[in-house]
Amino acid sequence: AGPAKAPAGAVTVDPAVVGDLAAKTKSSPPHTTFWLRPGKHRLEADRYAQVIPKEGDRYLGAPGAVLDGGKKNQYAFGGRARDVAIRYLTVQRFVAPPDEGVVNHDSADGWVIEHATIQLNSGAGLMAGAHQKVRSSCLRENGQYGMNAYKANGRIRGLVVEGNEIVGNNTGDWERRREGCGCTGGIKFWAVNGADIRGNWVHDNRGTGLWADTNNNDFRIDNNVLEDNDGAALIYETSYNAVIRKNTIRRNNWVEGRREAKKGDSFPYATVYLSESGGEPRIPARTDKIEVDGNVLENNWSGITLWENADRFCNSPANTSSGDCTLLVKKTNRCAKPAIVTAPLYADCRWKTQRVDIHDNRFVLDKAV
Template sequence: MTWRRPDESRADATSLPAGRRRRRWALTAALVVGLAAADAFSPRPIDSSAQPPRASAVTTTDPARASRCVADAGVAIGPEDDAQTVLDRHPPGTTYLVEAGIHLRNFAVQPKSGDVFCGEPGAVLDGERRLRSAFSGGALDVTLDSITVREYESGRQGGAIQPDARATGWVVRNITAVQNSWAGLLASDGMTILGGHYNDNDQMGVGGNATTGILLDGLDTDPATIDGPELADNHALHAPCEFEGGGMKWDVGQVVIRNAHVHDNDCRGLWADINAHDALIEHNLVEGNHAEGIYYEISRTGVIRDNRVFRNGLVAPAWNGGGITAASSSDVEVSGNRLSGNQNGITGTQQDRPEATPPPHLLDRFHVHDNLICATPDGGTPTGVTADNSADLAARDITFTANTIQSAACE
């Protein structure tokens, strides 16, 4: 194949944060090992004509995913009630029925351990940009189910749903968190997020700040359906994309993200940062995000497989605008993905990162194999790695094997 360098004028015009130098692509065949021709692509065949999976009827196969809510069961919280006053009258482990209607400026609670909150159809918690969060505090094993949470003024790096980071065991099922001032949800340790919509928030859909053991997944266990969380149309209204924004950003901890639809965010789609580790990102549909689709930055030990990644990085490419990019990260495997129409395909980058915490953040043990990469625009790069600090990437364990590259789209 022919290597191409991204447009120099666009790279020069990109604004980078202080301490980060502009990088220019320096791709050589020595850094990319064994790109396969299409007729040699056999270990993990991908049907390029097939359409990506779309949501279909929910078939719950795992009892843990089923709703714990029963119609008309539980202590009622009406639209005119002060929700915390209702909670204060009942012991831990109470089930509450959040009644239909708009709960305006009166729902800001700290649950007790074991509490369950079930929303009737049409139950909307509206903070009117006056309340910081709908749910917060350190209670364990709280369940939220089928409630809309909107217009909360959570403040910088806050969320409309924001338990304490060590508040373990929360299950957030079929929640809609929209139009909040920073994030719709900030996860806590061991949180399970099933289905739902985290859309049109000022900065980000879901965040994970130094939390671990997070699962985002579908309402069923079938990877052929996209019924996991929708992370879409989130903006960058209060901070630049280089700081925080997009569908989901997490750091330090371990996550599993599958069956999610991550699309049309003003920043990155899925973004691991600062010592994230042991991530499994699979069976997601990631499309139309303004910067990278999946970005694994100064982190380690990740598996990114069997995702559909389309048309990312085209509106405002952040540095490289890759469909999938590992940035100064180690022990990352990227396999079985289908990419089409991204500014760049699957890429790796190396920078000096003096602001990062140990261990050293090196692009190393980066293995890219058995992917289908289609319709990379002129000036883009289907596969490759680059460094802006003169690192000898040829001496690192970086391999690209059995990938297929084609000019036609494969969405």
């Protein structure tokens, strides 16, 4: 529960006044603390109405404080101000467009989201910026992602996701609406350099639980419980250098795995899927390999699969990564004939599954299952 009384020096926000939060944020200096009284807070009816914090602003919800978009407003918190904190607040029923987010819509850096509930929104409940920390929060039943860790300009560095419940996301079932889009997940990570994903409960998402897709590097994914997701518990795709350790992974992938099997597809739809991902010593990280150890996998559809598609290289028609190139080649146009057929580009233009060490995991399968 948040503070029952306004902290000293805080600006009190009244739920009875529509738009009070946005207006007081606009009129207050940076580094202001706002205390939201109990009750349902609303923005103006305009779909683009939103709160635009200033640097260092703090938003604290009293017990029962809810910021409700009323299925009219697209975004709750936006702008590019750094070091904003949101604590003890429920944010719900905003209607962000696909691939966009409700909280930290513009992927500003240094935000802290703690003890918050972000639920029942369209798009992504939460976006991410560099050095963002998401702790002890619930990302629940959002239309596409619980969190979309994507930054349009620049990479996300130093992301921490700790002690959260990430449940029931992708209510819009976007993989069926856009077949093969790869545009869902409890959390989706894009080009994140350095992430600690620990102690989370990721369950009952429609699709993949955690999905790191395209040029992620230096991940530590440990001590999470990943269970009852319709798809894979974890996908690490076209990415580098990770430790996946001491996770409990149960009853995942039964919906998607069974569905593909009924289609006659013999591909081993994995619960932990390492796709064109491996260790690369030339890319700085806390490890120079992918290490999968100390995990318990129980009653999942399939287990751990390593896959490499030789056609996943820069400028290839089979490269589904939105025109991106590997982290070893800065300029995509270098990966073209005639240079690409010779070293080093022949190797460096392609994502590889290499330097993977899998050990000391426990696999349990109930024969009745």
